[in-house]
Amino acid sequence: MIAVPRPPAADPLAAFTEDEVRACVDYAKPRQRWGLAGYGTDLLVLAALALTGPGRAVVRGVAGLAGTWAPGRVVLATLAVLAVRAGVGLPFSIRAFRQDARAGLATQGLGGFLRDWAKGRAVGLVLTVLPLAALVLGARWQPPGWPLVAAAVAALLVLALAVAGPVLIEPLFNRFSPLDPGPLRARLLELAATMRVPVGDVLVADASRRTTRVNAYVSGLGRTRRVVVYDTLLAAAGPRPPDGSSSGSDEVTLVVAHELAHVRHRDVLWGTVGAAALAAVSVLAAIALFDLAPVQRALGVTGLGDPLAAPGLLLLAAVGGLAAAPVASAISRWAEARADWVALEVTRDPATAVAVERRLALENRADLRPNRLLMVMFASHPTTMARIAQAWHWAERH
Numbered sequence: 167m168i169a170v171p172r173p174p175a176a177d178p179l180a181a182f183t184e185d186e187v188r189a190c191v192d193y194a195k196p197r198q199r200w201g202l203a204g205y206g207t208d209l210l211v212l213a214a215l216a217l218t219g220p221g222r223a224v225v226r227g228v229a230g231l232a233g234t235w236a237p238g239r240v241v242l243a244t245l246a247v248l249a250v251r252a253g254v255g256l257p258f259s260i261r262a263f264r265q266d267a268r269a270g271l272a273t274q275g276l277g278g279f280l281r282d283w284a285k286g287r288a289v290g291l292v293l294t295v296l297p298l299a300a301l302v303l304g305a306r307w308q309p310p311g312w313p314l315v316a317a318a319v320a321a322l323l324v325l326a327l328a329v330a331g332p333v334l335i336e337p338l339f340n341r342f343s344p345l346d347p348g349p350l351r352a353r354l355l356e357l358a359a360t361m362r363v364p365v366g367d368v369l370v371a372d373a374s375r376r377t378t379r380v381n382a383y384v385s386g387l388g389r390t391r392r393v394v395v396y397d398t399l400l401a402a403a404g405p406r407p408p409d410g411s412s413s414g415s416d417e418v419t420l421v422v423a424h425e426l427a428h429v430r431h432r433d434v435l436w437g438t439v440g441a442a443a444l445a446a447v448s449v450l451a452a453i454a455l456f457d458l459a460p461v462q463r464a465l466g467v468t469g470l471g472d473p474l475a476a477p478g479l480l481l482l483a484a485v486g487g488l489a490a491a492p493v494a495s496a497i498s499r500w501a502e503a504r505a506d507w508v509a510l511e512v513t514r515d516p517a518t519a520v521a522v523e524r525r526l527a528l529e530n531r532a533d534l535r536p537n538r539l540l541m542v543m544f545a546s547h548p549t550t551m552a553r554i555a556q557a558w559h560w561a562e563r564h
C-alpha cells in the first residue's frame with residue numbers, strides 16, 4: 167500500500183486567471199443545476215409510477231397488452247417505466263447538448279446527438295429488461311437454490327459485462343484504432359514497461375466526431391483490457407517547445423501514466439468485483455424487501471413475482487444507488503488520487519501534471535468552485551484544484 171498525499175485544494179486563482187475561472191464556472195454551474203433537476207425529476211417519476219394509483223394504472227395498462235401471459239406482462243411493465251423515464255429525461259439531455267453546442271464543445275448536430283442518445287437508451291433497455299424480467303420470473307417460479315442462485319447470476323452478469331463491454335458495447339459509440347507507430351507510441355509502450363504493466367495496445371477513440379472534450383480511460387478485464395485515449399487529447403501532441411514548457415506528447419504520456427496506474431493497482435478489477443458483490447447483495451435485499459407486507463402494500467404488488475413489480479424494483483434500485491453514491495464516489499476519488507500520485511512518481515514531471523489539469527479543466531469546462539456536498543455525493547475524481555495541489559506537493563518534496 168503506498169501513502170498517497172491528498173493536500174487540500176488550492177485556490178483556483180493560484181493556477182487560473184479570473185477570466186478562465188469565470189468561463190468554467192459560468193458553464194459548469196447551470197449544467198450542474200439542470201443535471202440535478204433531471205436526476206430529481208427521474209426519481210419523482212419513478213416514485214409516481216411505483217407508489218401512486220395513477221402511476222400504477224399507466225404501467226398496468228401497458229402490461230395489459232400482453233393479456234395474462236406473465237413474461238409478456240413483466241417485459242411490457244418494465245418497458246413502460248423505461249419509456250416514461252426516457253421521455254421525461256430527453257428534454258434535460260437536449261438542454262445539456264444545446265449548452266455544449268453553444269459553448270463549442272459539441273462537434274455533431276442535434277441529429278447525431280439524438281442517434282447516440284437513442285443508442286444509449288437501447289443499450290440501457292436491454293441491460294435492464296433482461297435481468298429484471300429474469301428476477302421477477304425467477305421469483306415466480308422459485309427454481310432450486312433460490313434466492314442464492316439469483317444473487318450469483320447478478321454477480322456473474324456484472325463480471326461478464328466488464329469483460330464483454332469493451333468489445334460489445336463501446337464500439338457502438340466509438341471507433342477504436344491502435345495508436346499510430348511513431349515516437350509517441352514507442353514512448354508510451356516504454357512507459358508501460360517501466361511501470362511493469364503488460365499492455366497489448368494503446369487505442370485511440372474517435373471522440374472528436376462528437377465532442378471537443380479530452381479524456382482517457384482503462385476498461386475491460388483480462389484479454390479485453392485496454393487503455394483508450396480520446397483523439398481530442400492527441401490533437402496537440404507534438405515535440406517539446408524550445409521554451410521547455412510541457413508539450414502535447416508529455417501531456418499524453420502523463421495521462422497514460424495515470425491510466426496505467428489504474429491497471430497496475432487493478433482498479434478496474436476491484437471496481438468490478440465490488441460492483442458484482444453489490445449486485446448480489448442488492449438482489450438479496452430486493453427479494454427480502456418484497457416479502458414484507460408493508461412494502462407490498464406501498465408498491466401495490468403481491469410480491470417480487472408480481473409481473474407489475476418493475477416500477478417498485480427500479481425505484482428501489484434508484485434509491486439504493488443514491489444511498490451508495492457517497493461511498494462509491496469516495497472510493498473512486500481515493501483511487502484517482504492514487505493514480506495521479508503514481509503518475510507523478512513515474513513521470514517526475516509535476517509541471518506537465520499541472521498543465522494537464524489546466525487543459526482538462528479549460529477544455530472540459532470543469533467546475534473550479536465545486537459545491538462540497540455535491541463533491542461528497544457524486545464526484546468520481548478529486549477536484550481540479552486538489553489534483554493541482556497534489557502535483558505542487560510532489561514538486562515541493564523533490
Ligand SMILES: [Zn+2]
Nearest residue numbers: 424428502505
Ligand atoms: Zn483515473
